[in-house]
Amino acid sequence: MAKIGINIATGSLQQEEMIVGIDLGTTNSLVAIIHPESKKPVALKEHNSSSLVPSIIHFGEHGDVTVGDEARKFLVNDPANTIFSAKRLMGKSYDDIRNNASFFTYKVIDDNTDSLVKIQVGDKFYSPIELSAFILRELKSRAEHILKTPVSKAVITVPAYFNDAQRQATRDAGKLAGLDVLRIINEPTAASLAYGLGVKGDEEKVIAVYDLGGGTFDISILRISNGIFEVLSTNGDTYLGGDDFDREIVQNWMKEHDISSEQLNSNKELMQQLRLKAEEAKKHLGKQDVYISNVDDYQLQITAAEFEKLIQPLVKKTLVACENALKDAGFSVAGIQEIVMVGGSTRVNLVKQEVSRFFGKPVHAELDPDEVVALGAAVQADILAGNNKDFLLLDITPLSLGVETMGGLMDVLIPRNSKIPTRVARQYTTQKDGQSGIKIAVYQGERDLVKDNRKLASFDLTGIPAMPAGLPKVELSFMINADGILVVKAKELRSGVEQVIQVKPQYGLTDEEVETMLMDSILHAKEDIATRALVEAQTEARQLIDSTATFVEKNKIHLTADEMTNTADAIEKLSALVESGTKDQIQAQIELLNELSKPYAERLMDLAIQRAISGKNITDNF
Template identity: 60%
Template structure:
């Protein structure tokens, strides 16, 4: 017997559970659905507004609030209020270190390729966990507004998000209790929203220029007979309206002769600066001068100055557009329509420069804040089987390949290859009698793998011992519609086979995510806490060992006080390793890391100086 439920908000019958579309944004997020009139509609829960600020605040008990309520804490409790978390998804500390100065919260550096951790309310969180809090709020608002359970969703990501970032987004959805049916590129979703009503006989080539709070990407799409085909994509996952704010902040710091080191310690003033810059940016879309006083400081800037400050960042977006055109073998004259997406495209200077590049006035009649979520809702409708007039062919934004001899990148799936797709190549052994082969998977466009991002590594074991060159090993890459990669390796003569789904080296595996979900439902938190303690202990033990070896080899470059304090911190860390308190272990790991970092820099400086004099010291 089929279940039939009634949506109390719309009065309509629904045989299938509702699937929503979610735009998980850097600055704001929102959720949309297909209404009874078969039109996509953003959800406004009890007058709270369509947009949910992507801000999470934790109180002293570790309880989270999200959205407008959390945004109020940006200036009153900045250290425990996290914003722009999307910029941290799937990234290591090294990826984001240059941007720490504009963040009010603490990003933890453990000198590894691990996922960054954020400290708030004396606890440590991953970007996946923080993004899950935002998704939980969106899920709650949708359920409250529509009076129906919401457990399935389509979530959008920038087209230029790599495999690690896509997987992190999927993990966040699972932690929020959502079955993520599809990860969709934001420009593709936007094209769907604008594609409604297109004449099926009409053929168009469209450029989607998407400039949000923290990310930029451009996609070139061919729309023909209801088929949306992405011809090329380009962009930058660390460029957006946040950078416009940053340019204004830097301008005011210089103009008002403010001390950056003092601002780093006074995060309340720094966040006041950042929020004033955001207000100025928005105001200058409709007026020529912004002049407001906060505290003892006048924050003043005119439109012409603002445009000069952002011109370099804006030129980077235009260069991405030129590269995408080149990749697709097109010129600006081949583009029939230009679509603007993202709140930052409201800036008149952006519209003007985009129009100059493409030679036509861009389309922006659908709210640029809503258009991605509306398109995601349409994609959800397609997956629900309610629409057969739309077909999506997406592309992979970066090349995928493996490491070969000499540290070279051997590309198996090229960037802009249509997905889903499968590609393979045959390899052999390089040493007589070789029985194992290490397969390291990388993503990127550089010839040397060390310049690209490592996604995974595994070994094909049990290759029959044969002279070098005789084994035949097929390595196949299977890239699914979400942009998630599966790698197969098979030795053809023996049939020895190994297959893995590639996970980012610092993401959460499906098993871990499922385990965390079960624990959250049953309140059996002990298993999850134990896993986190084990991970924290591993990090702590490694750092303590490294610090001890450093003291053994380089104590002559430290004074007695530094040596004694380092030994004290090592002892405290080792003592904390005996506990089962993850946050205490991470706290002591962080303390030792912070204290000893300058020593490593000092020894490196001495090493360089000594090398120039022909001397050598232990590394």
């Protein structure tokens, strides 16, 4: 078994370790390293090929999976089995992306819940974590081929606006791809590192990093002082980027040629062709005044002026975010010394012009905007490896900290390598009606099941007032102080009931034990993620069975005999699968039960609304 040389006090790796920087992007992804001779960050590429790997995955008929340029070829010919922009689904529920669901040519499951989205390809169901892992695995393989050496450790970047669920999903994807993710860092922070800002020991600056990629936008205001980067504020939109520029062009063509949304929904090939032509037009208009092309019998045309008029509202949204970020940081435009441009969409002329006008000074766009984040991730990797002494590396947590959730799963609140002191809070709720207490078990480790991790403490939060399942709001907060002491507090927000304990996470663990735990998490990543996916499917199925059965019982006078019989059959089949079925079989039956219950659920909702409008009381059944 290979050993990881890790300094537990600082989390830095021994110098002989090779760590790569990865930009896991919406549109493209890439890997960078610090060149051993020049000591400069470089993006990995073969000969004259591009450093960019399109973030596209294609699932073939016989179970074969292709990623990158090879997968891109299937966007038009096999759109239902070709996944793009998976990053936009990371840590999201269907409700989060409902308004933009038509943008995806593949099937995103609508299960009317707040649970994380699932993507159906044939008879299999994938999470965004599994999809992102395919891309990361391809990047790992590509890096190993170019470097002729194994790659198992990485720094991965995310938008600064990513929430905790999205960051954890990115970590899980890295683990599933066989990577030890040493740090998740913000893309704007990585970009500033790539530009060498803050390398001089006496340098003090406040900078703005404007990052507009394929699917996400964020603006960060950072203070750099004596090699220390401090994020003063971040703002942005995890659902705004070059994809939206493309969509504006597509919608403009749809309007011109009287193409309806229904037509595109039933003709995925045409939808994909228009999307690709729009992307082509956007790039073309960076250097030319007009774009002309054809798709089927449609002549497609757009001028640079028309394009700029279409995207002006989107660009304005980014500038509003810039205003908010400045306000949050307590700075005016005049207080910003440097503006760094990041992301392929900053190549659009209007974007550069408007950002420069907003800040009142020229912007930094010297480095390739597609590569700059990965280059910065490589610089961060070099810092973690202990090779770069110009930057301060703060103390970090050596192992992840979390709690046990339904099915014996580990829900990580503080990921390993988090800087300390730190505080994280997350809300949970009850699973049963009238539940008066919750058992909280705290664990340390990297595995997906708590039985494979180290239990630190447990306590009961009691005295929760009797409420229907899902109504109580229990906020669980983890705080690690500068001495490494973990304080866990549980509070039911509606009643004010709370409980607090203290534990020392690292007590009794040797360096060797930590190394073993880290290696186990990588070696068992595939089976861990598969087990987690199965347990989550089983949990979702049990909750759906209970809620559907309760709904049917309360409203049986409004249901037909066929609806009652078919629903009972579907519930019985799902109950059997919960005990013995695979993840995909359970998900397929969940989808079937949802489709079965949707018509009468909507019918009853319409009836409830009609009664409310007519002034009649709505019964408790609704």
